[in-house]
Every structure is written in structure tokens, then in C-alpha cells.
Amino acid sequence: MPAEPGEPSEPVFPISCVDLSLIYPGGGGISGINLDFGPATTAIVGNNGAGKSTLLETIAGLRTPTGGQITLFGQNPGTWRSTGAHKVGVALQSGRPYPSATPQALLNYLHELYTSSPNRSGAPTVDFLVEAFALTTRTSIKNLSGGELQRLKCAAALIAGAPIVILDEPTAGLDPQGRRDLYEVLTILVPAESTVLVSTHILEDLESINSRVIALKDGAVAYDSSVGPRTSAFCLTFTSRPNLDLGGLYNALPEGVGISEKINGQYSITSQLHIDAAFIATAMNFCAQIGAEVLDVQVRKLGGVIAEVEDLLLDRGEQ
Amino acid sequence: MISMRRLFIQTKWEFRLNARNFEQALLLIIIPVLILFVLTNTTIIGGQSNPISLGFATVLTVSTFAAGFTSLAIATAFERRSDTLVFLGTTSLTRLEVVLAKSAGSFLLALFAGTFTLVAALLLGWIPATGALLIPISIALGVFSVSGFAYLLAGTVRAEAVLAIANAVFLFVLMLGGVLFTFGTGTTHVLEFFPPLALKHVMEASVATSGTADASIISAVLVLIGWGVIGHVLASRFFKWR
Numbered sequence: 001m002p003a004e005p006g007e008p009s010e011p012v013f014p015i016s017c018v019d020l021s022l023i024y025p026g027g028g029g030i031s032g033i034n035l036d037f038g039p040a041t042t043a044i045v046g047n048n049g050a051g052k053s054t055l056l057e058t059i060a061g062l063r064t065p066t067g068g069q070i071t072l073f074g075q076n077p078g079t080w081r082s083t084g085a086h087k088v089g090v091a092l093q094s095g096r097p098y099p100s101a102t103p104q105a106l107l108n109y110l111h112e113l114y115t116s117s118p119n120r121s122g123a124p125t126v127d128f129l130v131e132a133f134a135l136t137t138r139t140s141i142k143n144l145s146g147g148e149l150q151r152l153k154c155a156a157a158l159i160a161g162a163p164i165v166i167l168d169e170p171t172a173g174l175d176p177q178g179r180r181d182l183y184e185v186l187t188i189l190v191p192a193e194s195t196v197l198v199s200t201h202i203l204e205d206l207e208s209i210n211s212r213v214i215a216l217k218d219g220a221v222a223y224d225s226s227v228g229p230r231t232s233a234f235c236l237t238f239t240s241r242p243n244l245d246l247g248g249l250y251n252a253l254p255e256g257v258g259i260s261e262k263i264n265g266q267y268s269i270t271s272q273l274h275i276d277a278a279f280i281a282t283a284m285n286f287c288a289q290i291g292a293e294v295l296d297v298q299v300r301k302l303g304g305v306i307a308e309v310e311d312l313l314l315d316r317g318e319q
Numbered sequence: 320m321i322s323m324r325r326l327f328i329q330t331k332w333e334f335r336l337n338a339r340n341f342e343q344a345l346l347l348i349i350i351p352v353l354i355l356f357v358l359t360n361t362t363i364i365g366g367q368s369n370p371i372s373l374g375f376a377t378v379l380t381v382s383t384f385a386a387g388f389t390s391l392a393i394a395t396a397f398e399r400r401s402d403t404l405v406f407l408g409t410t411s412l413t414r415l416e417v418v419l420a421k422s423a424g425s426f427l428l429a430l431f432a433g434t435f436t437l438v439a440a441l442l443l444g445w446i447p448a449t450g451a452l453l454i455p456i457s458i459a460l461g462v463f464s465v466s467g468f469a470y471l472l473a474g475t476v477r478a479e480a481v482l483a484i485a486n487a488v489f490l491f492v493l494m495l496g497g498v499l500f501t502f503g504t505g506t507t508h509v510l511e512f513f514p515p516l517a518l519k520h521v522m523e524a525s526v527a528t529s530g531t532a533d534a535s536i537i538s539a540v541l542v543l544i545g546w547g548v549i550g551h552v553l554a555s556r557f558f559k560w561r
Contacts, residue, residue: 060409061408062405062408062409081411081413082320082413083320084320084322084325084411084413085411086410086411088409089409090409092402092405092406092409094402094405095401095402095403095405095406096401096402097401097402097403097406097407098336098398098401098403098406099401099403100336100339100340101336109328109332110410112328113325113328113329113410113411113412114411156406157409160411
């Protein structure tokens with residue numbers, strides 16, 4: 001369709017998804033994704049199976065959509081590939097590439113592959129990446145720990161200096177300190193003008209990323225912090241016996257709370273309203289009436305985005 | 320679009336990874352050299368030992384088949400299992416470049432192995448004729464004739480099964496493909512339509528003659544090209560990258 005004369009042309013986003021779908025033959029996948037990503041960092045959150053990897057791999061051009069369209073700087077991912085332009089640096093969640101090689105050898109080879117790539121000027125050197133990600137250079141990739149492998153994949157994603165960087169669950173298998181460290185390194189290494197997508201199923205990671213947040217649920221966008229309202233929320237956590245009657249607790253409390261049993265016997269109640277002494281007393285009374293012992297009662301004020309996403313992704317204790 | 324620079328870097332990387340692998344050395348150098356020694360110094364019951372040139376041609380056929388089929392299939396299958404192939408999909412390499420580099424890496428491996436057997440053959444008394452200059456071309460033709468089937472196997476079956484099948488096929492071809500043992504005229508005529516014996520004929524022509532090609536050699540070359548095309552078409556149709 002020709003643009004009206006004088007009308008400003010539409011901005012070309014680094015990543016643009018229009019009604020993007022990829023439905024697997026056996027069901028599942030993503031559907032109806034409409035998202036544009038500008039040069040900034042976006043966190044993609046969602047439970048396992050929510051479609052995070054499918055979305056990221058489709059954007060990276062590794063999977064062919066079954067519907068809709070994905071463009072990178074206005075072009076098909078396949079078109080970029082056929083012209084030899086390297087637009088996307090990717091760290092995949094699965095796989096252990098070249099298990100018999102050493103991290104150093106793999107990075108040297110990738111560095112050589114991208115030597116004359118147009119983005120080369122701003123890209124980091126192998127030595128710099130090895131040091132920044134604290135990579136062991138002599139051990140074979142097959143003997144790397146989970147955390148080392150994640151760091152190597154991140155280094156491989158950054159080595160080309162591509163304008164788009166996709167990191168699929170880079171913190172999987174890391175302890176909280178390791179996760180914070182990795183994000184710290186990434187914040188330093190990723191150039192400010194890059195378009196970065198990073199997925200995680202650990203909501204606490206959002207405290208380290210501090211960016212736009214998109215939550216996927218059942219293959220669709222359930223929340224986008226750039227669209228939805230940001231409200232702060234409160235969270236009451238406590239430990240008790242497993243399988244409490246969450247429906248009964250929900251009815252006892254003021255309206256609009258989310259209740260979930262995170263793991264066996266660990267409960268979390270989120271609320272948009274202030275959790276005051278009366279609120280806590282109501283919850284504790286309920287437990288007392290059914291004879292459930294309560295430990296580790298804690299009230300926290302949550303960052304707005306995390307609370308909203310948590311509220312969305314966790315199952316509510318309502319009928 | 321194929322970038323020669325990327326293709327060169329990828330081929331170098333593939334070759335380096337393969338050449339370090341000890342099983343490859345066994346399959347491509349130690350077994351062929353042993354076969355060469357046995358063929359030229361022993362007699363099989365009721366027969367006689369082979370002249371060195373025929374033994375050398377046989378062994379080149381064996382190492383070319385090992386590099387172009389067995390080790391290529393196994394390496395590719397394990398790369399598929401470890402998602403190395405998907406990883407390559409995230410680099411700037413195109414799929415065609417990935418495949419071409421793999422085939423070129425196998426060719427270099429066969430050439431590398433051929434150099435070892437060539438030295439062994441010279442030590443055992445082989446006198447090269449001008450046809451020897453055609454050996455690299457014959458190796459390339461041999462790799463092409465079977466590499467498509469290596470991809471077909473590696474891209475459709477899980478890695479452990481590929482390991483078993485590719486080694487079994489290697490033994491089968493050695494024993495029954497007309498490479499190590501000759502059969503009656505009728506069987507031989509059938510085997511001539513398959514890569515192992517066709518490749519052996521082409522190798523014999525390059526090792527033992529001054530490079531003259533008669534009609535039977537031309538038909539052997541056509542057989543190799545034909546199987547190469549069939550294998551690669553099937554592989555491109557059925558290969559699964561993960």
C-alpha cells in the first residue's frame with residue numbers, strides 16, 4: 001500500500017512481530033504475537049512451556065512461523081541470512097555445541113568467522129570476553145559446568161557485535177549470586193544501542209534487568225509493561241502445612257488478592273492494597289481456625305512489574 | 320550466496336576438529352595401512368597376493384569411503400544431538416555453507432589419510448605413474464558419491480544408531496562391496512553399479528595407469544556422480560537439523 005504523500009513513513013523497528021504464530025503439529029507454541037522491540041533491553045518471562053524459546057528462536061530465524069510475520073530491521077530473518085549480514089547474536093537455552101573443543105578455540109573460530117562482518121568495529125575481543133565471563137580456556141566444552149556453559153553461550157552471542165542480542169534463559173541452573181553476576185557482566189558488555197531480548201522463568205531476575213517486561217502465558221502475550229499500568233503491590237509470605245484450603249483463605253481476605261502455594265507448604269499472597277495488621281490477622285485467624293501451624297510470616301512491598309507478572313503467572317486460589 | 324571466506328574458515332574448523340579425533344585416525348589411517356600390508360604381503364587361501372598398485376587403489380577406496388561416509392555420518396549425527404547444528408544456524412553461515420564445509424572437511428580428511436597410505440605404498444615398492452595426479456580428483460568424486468547418504472543417515476536417525484549403522488555399512492562394504500574380495504562375473508556386474516566398486520575402478524585407473532580412461536572408467540565415474548546426486552537430493556529432502 002503506498003503511503004499518503006507527506007505522511008511520515010512508519011519507523012523500522014529492529015524487531016517487529018505482526019500476528020506471529022508458530023503452532024507445533026502436536027499443539028502448543030505461540031499465537032497472535034504483536035510486538036515491536038526498539039533498541040533497549042526487554043525481559044521475556046513466563047513459566048516453562050509458555051512459548052519463550054519458541055518466540056526467541058522464531059525471531060532468530062531458526063524456526064519458520066506458521067502464521068503472521070517477523071521482520072528484523074524491516075526484512076525477513078532469512079533474507080538477512082542469505083545476504084550474509086549477521087544481525088542477531090543468539091545464546092540458545094538447549095545444546096552443548098562442539099563438546100570436544102575448548103571455549104577458547106570456539107571463540108577464536110567464531111571471531112575469525114566474523115572478522116570482516118560490518119558490525120565488527122564495536123565487537124569485543126576473545127581475550128576480553130574470556131576474562132569478562134571468567135571462562136576456563138583449557139577444559140573441553142563437554143566438561144564445563146552448567147553455569148560456565150551459559151557464560152560461554154553468552155560470550156558467543158556477543159562476539160559478532162550484532163545489533164540484536166537474544167539470550168534464552170541465560171541464568172538457567174545458576175544460583176542467585178551467579179545470576180546477579182551474569183546480568184552485571186551483560187549490562188557492561190552489551191552496547192547501549194543494542195536490542196536485547198532476554199528470557200527467564202525466575203521473576204527475581206527482573207530486579208537485575210530493570211527493563212521492559214513481557215509475560216507470556218500459553219503462547220500469547222499476557223502482559224507488557226510498556227502498555228499495562230504499573231502499580232506497586234504487597235506480598236505476604238508464610239510457611240505452613242501443605243495443601244491448605246486456598247479457596248477458603250481467598251474468601252476470608254479482602255477482594256483482589258492472589259494466593260498461591262509456591263512449593264510444598266510455602267504460601268504467597270499478593271495484594272494491590274496495603275497489607276496491614278488487620279489483613280495479616282485475618283490470614284492468621286483463618287489458619288488458626290483450621291488448626292494449621294504458621295511459620296516465617298513476612299510482608300514485603302514488591303516492585304510493580306514483578307508483582308503484576310507474579311499475579312498473572314501464578315495460579316490464583318479462587319474457584 | 321556463498322562466501323568463500325566463510326567457507327574456508329568453516330572447512331578449516333571442521334578439519335581441525337576431525338583430525339584430532341583418535342577414532343578417526345584408527346578408521347582412516349591405521350586400518351587402511353594394515354589392509355595395504357596384508358593385501359600385498361599375504362595370500363588368501365587358494366589365491367595370490369595383490370600387486371602393490373592394486374592394493375594401494377583398494378586402500379584408497381577404503382579410506383575415502385571411511386571419510387566420506389562413516390566418519391562424516393557419525394560426526395554429523397553427534398553434532399545434531401548436541402545441537403551444534405542449531406548453534407551453526409545462529410551464526411552467519413548459510414545451510415549450504417555448513418554442508419559444503421562438512422563435505423570439504425571430509426575430502427581433506429580422506430586426502431590426509433591418502434597421504435599416509437601413499438607413503439606406505441611407496442615404501443612397499445609402488446612406482447607412481449602420471450595417473451597418480453588424478454588421485455585427489457578420484458577422492459573428491461568418491462566423497463561426493465557417498466556423503467549425501469552420510470547426511471541422510473545422520474539427519475534422520477538418532478546418534479547412537481548412526482554410530483552402529485555407519486560402522487556396519489563400512490564393514491559390509493569392505494567385505495561384500497567388491498572392494499576387498501572379488502566375486503563372480505555376474506555379481507561383479509551388479510556391484511559395479513554401486514559406489515564402492517565403481518570407486519575402486521576409478522582409483523585403480525588413477526593409481527595403476529598413466530591416467531587413460533576407457534569406457535568402463537567413464538561409466539564408473541557416471542555411477543559415482545549418479546549416486547552422489549541421489550544421496551544429496553534425498554538428504555536435502557529428509558535431513559532434520561534437530
